[in-house]
Amino acid sequence: MAVTNRLSVIDPAKSPIFYGYIILLVGTLGIYCSIPGQTIGVSVFTDPVKDALGLSRNQFSNAYMIGTICSSLVIGRAGKWFDLYGARYVAFFAALTLSVALVLCSFSVQMSQFVKEVADIDTWLIPFLLMTVLFFVLRFSGQGVLTMASRNVIMIWFDKNRGKVNAISSVAISFGFSSSPLWVNALIENFSWQMAWQFLAVGLLIFSLIVLQFYKNKPEEHGLHPDGIITKDENEEKQVVAAKQFTLKEAQATRAFWMYALMLAFNSFFITGLTFHVVSVFASEGFPKEDAISIFLPASVVAVTISTIFNFLSDYLHLKLYLYLMILGGLMASVGFLLLSTTFGVPLLIGGFGILGGFFAVLNAIVWPRFFGRNHLGAITGKVMSFLILGSALAPSIFSLCFSTFRSYRLMGWLGIVYLAFLAIASLRANNPQ
Template sequence: MLKVSPKNLLEPNYPFAPKNFPFFYGWIILIVCTIGVIMSTPGQTIGVSAFTDHLLAATGLSRLQLSNAYFIGTLTSGLILPYGGVLLDRFGARVTVVCASIGLALTLCYLSFSDRLATIINNTFPIIPYSTIALVILVLGFVCLRFSGQGMLTMTSRTTLGKWFDRRRGFVSGITGVFVSFGFSIAPLTMSSLIDILGWRNTWLAMAVVVGMGMGLIGWFFYRDNPEECSLLMDGKKHTQNSFDTKHSSDNNLQDFTRAEALRTIMFWVVTLALSSQALIFTGITFHIVDIGAEAELSQMQAVSIFLPQAVVSTIVGYLMGIAADRVPLKYLFTVMMLGQIIGVAAITNFGVPLFRVLTIVGFGITSGCFGTLSAVALPRFFGRTYLGSISGFQMMILVIASAIGPSFLAIFKDKLGSYQPGLYGCLILAILILIFTFFARQPRKSHLLE
């Protein structure tokens, strides 16, 4: 009988051996990693957006001040994410996902009484303006929220999934993308409903319990770093491989880029910039969607109602992308993603017109569906698994920084020019430039590294 100790608790075969399952354990990994990404919703902008107006009312900060706090917090979390990737490579997915879940839960508890904490500190040190205290408290909260949720929990789940599949990676990423896209898209409506029932503080506290205890236990019980530590192989292949599998494995070994080598390829930057533009644009628009709708003379319900049909489009596209990712060069799929982004941004500049609202739903549905699949498939496909954590950490840093810029970028135009329109046109130009850049992408080879 295995003696239980802190070390044994993290053994791959404790509390059960994945190799004893009657089917390939990677399918369990698919399920729990999908849950992991969905559980990161409170740390995603689409999850924060439902609480924006409540934080404004509770703290008394202006929309620009709150956007700047979100920017600083997200930027800071992005800058430390590469170290999170290194820790993921060192300690593995199981430890990392549990720590990220607990960290996100504690952060949600902290944010739920952030305004009251600001009041307590202001009463203790009345010489310091309340707005300054509230700003600092929210910056700290956003740093932890974005690092644990959008950063580590998401990155760990996607990286782990990529390590368990090879030839079926596009298919399983497409399945994940279906549920994640749908989950993210309905998040604003779901959270708004919960806030109406429980209040914004109790909604955050309820989510803290679900993420901290629920995801923490799921992470410890089911997550495993890679199939090899469980005496398994990717895709459920047998140890006695045929010649095709041997050759395929050998090709993968040639693709084990270090982080430094990956950064010297054009493909890394094509992938990263495409995903980052989605993070910047979609985050900025989602954060201000109610106000963008108000500018177009739409009610709050009309503005947020685009997310549900967008979820339907995103779900369909995510499934199709998963199938295509195993058959079509990813370069062309990134082109589709950027075209969808361009349609969405161009359409939302005329948000008040019903036809353009439909095009907004279609465009952002396409790009969101592509994002979920391609963000999981691209890095392991091009750069291998050995240094996947550190490479993903660097890429995630750029994505998080981009998402930090989005809300403040649009808020500046609203504050200085009185409209989001110029900022949206700037986003459209960015998307077009990145689309052009994708035409220069090529399959990375170590012999082609940039000097």
């Protein structure tokens, strides 16, 4: 058995169908399994865990922010691991690490109490520091490494059909993520928050074994080609121009890298900030809690529709059009933020929210292999992931600071408009470096 297939009984070359479709299935499952390390998965645990640890909401949020910022500073290293060792081992250890972190989270109260007794100190700093470390591990392994490795391995197995398979993956992930708070909350209510984290840990342990069996780094390692293309005629071979394989340093020297990365980071910042404080945002404009929560379903429908249509079309259209449509969505959401109390505010916010999410699902997967090649995809996407994680880390605290200072969130809308106007102008020359 080849070294690339060690510890696995699955041979992609003997698969009755193109193995890339198996990669599509397990890679999508891998992104879904990152939910315990995503904001949407952690937020459900906020109230019971902070109360059990004796932390205030601000203390708990700050622990989350610091842990997330720290993970953004080292995620680039994981991207280099991806290029060096491949998706299989990186995703395996990420899933295993996330599983262990969830078990430790479930015993956080006991661990905190033990340290207090040993140190003979009763202070909030002990559970605060403990959760900061645990959040670092959760965010690094879940939102960072497992998500990056799973998304990248799908993109590596496809080329011409990259947009089509990403459409399938994006739809499954959108519905999976949007429904996850319901079943995670059901686990907490029916068992306890400790057992809920333990159940998720067991699930991730099982998934880590699935990774070891089914994840395969590249089709070429198994005598296959992206998209399942086996042979080409001579004329077609001559027409194919080899894509330049950019290193991270070369990619960072292009305007396209920065404009697309900064736009995706804005999405991460804005969506996380709004999601984290959505009830407070709407309450500040006179809306009840039910109205705040109700925006997510229609926004998800818009996002899924956008990502499905434009993922399919991405195999034929220039991605700069997508960048500007995403900027338009961000402007709609920012204006909706400012006009929330008016008739058009909520529809604009929902529409912009959905457009941002839809194009994020397309660009974050498609743009990097198309623009910069596959050889250094891990390092490039690892750097981009650090921007996304940093944006999601800063958002809750900055939104909160805005409200505590001005008794309104409207300043975030103005900042969004200014930022997006800058990106729109700066992106005029953000062309595909290929």
